[in-house]
Amino acid sequence: MPLKLAKMPTVFSSPFSLSLPKIYPVNKLWILGLLCVSLFACSPSEEELLKSGIEKMDAQAWSEAVPYFERLLEKNPANTTVLNAKGVALFQQGKIEEAIPVFDQAIAADSSNYKPWFNRGNAKMELKNYKEALADFNIASALDPSQLDILFNRGTALLNMEEYEDALLDFQTLLQSDPNNAEAHFRKGKAELGMSDPIHGMESLTNTVNLDPKNAEAYYLLGVTRMSALGQKNEGCADLKMALSLGYAEAETWIKDFCEK
Template sequence: MEKHIEAAQLIQEGKLEEAAKLLNEAIQEDPNNTIAYVNFGHLLSIIGEKDRAITFYQKAIEIDETMATAYYGAGNTYFEQEKYEEAIGMFKEAIANGLVEADAYFMLGLSYSSIGVLPYALANFCTATEKNPNDVDAMFQYGLTLAQLEQVDEAITVLEKVVKLDETHADAYYNLGVAYTFKEDGEKALDCFEQALKIQPGHLLAGNGKKQLEAFLKGE
């Protein structure tokens, strides 16, 4: 087994020191081993050495400008550092170089959402859900972004899909409650707030939403 492949398995098992040793050896034996640089970047990101991780991802890109996984790894690391503009650039490069998987579009959507560019976030969340219709996180973010853009009917449709995929998604029920309140459907809104509280009794937003809605319905 090649050392960088064995190292990747060790990283998954949490044996990071052993993995680092193997990756060092792999790079010494072949300084152009792009996969070893990417795996080392991943390892460094895991242990919190984000800037060093970026250096390793960039080294892989210098050797091979089409290394999609290096761009994706760098994008994730920039995202974790809250450097969203840099993350966007990296995720776009990952996609441009063939990493057209749901996760790449999801992370690109999260990055755009984090800087408030909601139409671009929406487009990428939409693509992520098309590529993986069972991705609860992507579906939820898609529904949430629709709601933020005041596309309430579409948001309800998507959030209903979320709770079908995950019946314990308290935040989806809460946001459905907000959406139904906006649609002036008090009965459905109340039911959604109650579902959220049943799943997560300490859900403050759902509790407050239920309290305010009940007071409104009673004419208080």
């Protein structure tokens, strides 16, 4: 998805390098509590299976956790919590297409639980099905509007869809509750640049590097914007050199073309 800036030289044509969407971590107490309620009385064998599965998840031994959840599902195939946990374990292994039907089952078992909606949206994001991911995030947000991760991931989906105004709204809302979220400032800045608003975009990118001085791409976008939109060559070159020093290789072309002449 190219970044649209006024008077942007053709050299600036790289896509957004957005990080992978977050997957909602399995909450240990939440799983234990809800599972026991759903089974009414957890037998020792079920408690042992659940404990073992959770321990594997905590150790990020995702593939080893799945068999424990599958054995629990043999006893109660409609347990939303266990289905969601299994889906997360599959997701974390990169088995996205296997995870989605499991989240489908979790939603079918309990459509009022926002977590499988959210996680299915994340899985669809991985497959770049942004429109479908957006639909899941919308439902997840309606079920629990307080979850900031939903706003972040929905904003990211909208950013990938080039729906910059809607993306901006999500990041603005998130930052009201979490003003020191550097990545939210960064993506807010990308949305603003996509809206051809370099002044606010630079403000967001400046907030980003103040909070996260190692964000090389933020320095790169600052440098490009200063030079292309505002004609601030010296300041822009300084930002580009900082980006290059942090490992952002694309800055080198700009430096050679515009800063060494």
